Amino acid sequence: MNKKKMLSAVLGRLERRYGRNLHTELKHRTASDLFTAVLLSPQCTDKQVNAATRGLFKKYKTFSDYANADPIELEKDLGGLNYYRTKAKHLRRSARMLVEIFDGKVPRTLAEMMVLPGVGRKVGNVVLNEMYGINEGIVVDTHCARVAHRLGLSPSGAPHAVECSLMRIAATKKRGEISNLFIALGRDVCHARTPACAECPLSDLCPSSLLNKGA
Numbered sequence: 515m516n517k518k519k520m521l522s523a524v525l526g527r528l529e530r531r532y533g534r535n536l537h538t539e540l541k542h543r544t545a546s547d548l549f550t551a552v553l554l555s556p557q558c559t560d561k562q563v564n565a566a567t568r569g570l571f572k573k574y575k576t577f578s579d580y581a582n583a584d585p586i587e588l589e590k591d592l593g594g595l596n597y598y599r600t601k602a603k604h605l606r607r608s609a610r611m612l613v614e615i616f617d618g619k620v621p622r623t624l625a626e627m628m629v630l631p632g633v634g635r636k637v638g639n640v641v642l643n644e645m646y647g648i649n650e651g652i653v654v655d656t657h658c659a660r661v662a663h664r665l666g667l668s669p670s671g672a673p674h675a676v677e678c679s680l681m682r683i684a685a686t687k688k689r690g691e692i693s694n695l696f697i698a699l700g701r702d703v704c705h706a707r708t709p710a711c712a713e714c715p716l717s718d719l720c721p722s723s724l725l726n727k728g729a
């Protein structure tokens with residue numbers, strides 16, 4: 515089976531299992547909430563970010579609030595998230611640029627997103643997908659990278675290589691869905707250490723299935 519057909523078969527099965535309307539588990543109500551939560555998410559679980567943003571979003575409601583925040587107070591308000599000092603600095607600087615350059619609105623292209631401090635491809639892709647349904651790229655986190663590599667859809671498990679491999683075979687309108695479905699499978703059964711292949715809906719398709727190896 516070629517990779518395009520494989521991807522299509524995989525997505526069909528994953529849609530049946532997890533549905534077609536998956537979104538980020540980062541809690542947010544406004545554009546500034548979403549941007550902030552995603553910016554804070556690297557090296558943290560969604561649960562940790564949601565715990566930290568519960569109070570944060572009550573206190574800081576706009577990009578101007580973050581831009582004008584007291585640096586030390588904002589560090590404390592990040593609730594001890596990993597790399598909270600660096601994240602607080604990025605958040606203040608990004609918020610200032612959003613206010614001064616982008617008129618207080620999150621831009622709609624990855625190139626513009628990536629001029630903001632702390633915003634790399636992953637953060638930019640998540641925000642664009644969730645906020646505008648724009649999929650210039652594909653969000654590749656550790657779950658998505660692992661699943662794509664194990665399924666043989668990418669020769670490498672490195673995030674950028676996985677994104678390039680998936681972009682070559684995926685229709686633009688499917689890019690957001692691929693990421694969300696692969697992340698769901700990674701969390702559910704395709705665990706990093708020992709995948710639960712016996713419970714996986716892709717076990718007969720997957721070249722890495724432990725079942726196919728008689729394990």
Ligand code: SF4
Binds near residue numbers: 661704711714721
């Ligand atoms: S069959 Fe196993 S290795 Fe392959 S995707 Fe499913 S859980 Fe992961």
